[in-house]
Amino acid sequence: MSLGYGSKPVVTDLNLSIQQGEFLVVVGENGVGKTTLVRALLKQLTPHAGEIVRDPKVKIGYVPQFRNLDNEYPLSIRDFIALNLPMKMMPWLTTVERQQVDRIIKATNLSAIADQPLGLASGGEKQRTYLAQSLLSNPNLLILDESTASLDPDSKIELLSLVQKFQQSGLTVIFVTHDWELAQQFGTHFLHMEPGCYRNGTIDQLSQHLGGK
Numbered sequence: 647m648s649l650g651y652g653s654k655p656v657v658t659d660l661n662l663s664i665q666q667g668e669f670l671v672v673v674g675e676n677g678v679g680k681t682t683l684v685r686a687l688l689k690q691l692t693p694h695a696g697e698i699v700r701d702p703k704v705k706i707g708y709v710p711q712f713r714n715l716d717n718e719y720p721l722s723i724r725d726f727i728a729l730n731l732p733m734k735m736m737p738w739l740t741t742v743e744r745q746q747v748d749r750i751i752k753a754t755n756l757s758a759i760a761d762q763p764l765g766l767a768s769g770g771e772k773q774r775t776y777l778a779q780s781l782l783s784n785p786n787l788l789i790l791d792e793s794t795a796s797l798d799p800d801s802k803i804e805l806l807s808l809v810q811k812f813q814q815s816g817l818t819v820i821f822v823t824h825d826w827e828l829a830q831q832f833g834t835h836f837l838h839m840e841p842g843c844y845r846n847g848t849i850d851q852l853s854q855h856l857g858g859k
């Protein structure tokens with residue numbers, strides 16, 4: 647598959663297959679096309695050549711890079727997460743929806759602060775809120791694009807440990823990062839993107855690949 651913008655090629659001849667339950671880390675220098683690949687996976691970009699073949703049952707959740715919301719952002723963490731419920735006529739939540747939201751709040755360690763304004767949450771809490779919001783629609787493929795980039799080391803580990811728990815129960819994860827250590831700690835597979843050259847394999851092969859460079 648090849649990707650680009652207008653006549654500008656960005657990714658050329660990438661071949662990759664992702665299996666259910668993998669934690670695929672995508673690493674590579676700035677500008678090599680990691681986000682472009684994510685856009686193509688999200689169907690925001692049509693390949694210049696080749697195709698992306700998806701199992702029709704794939705349902706994607708997406709956690710973007712850190713968004714620094716204003717301190718005065720008024721929605722509570724709970725209400726922000728609930729924004730990912732399907733649109734409906736009634737503005738209030740049903741009992742089942744409330745239980746769904748509560749379950750995901752608990753699973754992402756947000757129970758103690760769920761009714762506080764999201765604007766006042768720490769960076770790590772905000773990222774866990776975005777994670778909870780994306781998980782609310784029960785995706786089976788979760789894409790994290792640099793989602794840990796501006797977090798402190800403990801918050802990075804906390805976020806990825808949560809993601810790993812979901813991955814270990816069958817969620818497929820694609821995690822774009824510049825952090826090789828996190829990649830090796832949490833990934834089961836890797837894709838290393840260099841201009842015109844893409845290598846992928848199991849995470850054990852990543853250290854061999856790096857050693858051989």
Ligand SMILES: Nc1ncnc2c1ncn2[C@@H]1O[C@H](COP(=O)(O)OP(=O)(O)OP(=O)(O)O)[C@@H](O)[C@H]1O
Nearest residue numbers: 651652654656674675676677678679680681682683
């Ligand atoms: N909308 C666009 N139109 C034209 N070129 C673009 C567009 N978006 C990105 N590019 C270019 O495509 C190339 C790849 O960008 P991309 O954001 O995919 O890289 P990346 O590997 O994610 O980089 P980083 O690690 O810095 O986020 C860059 O040269 C970038 O300038």
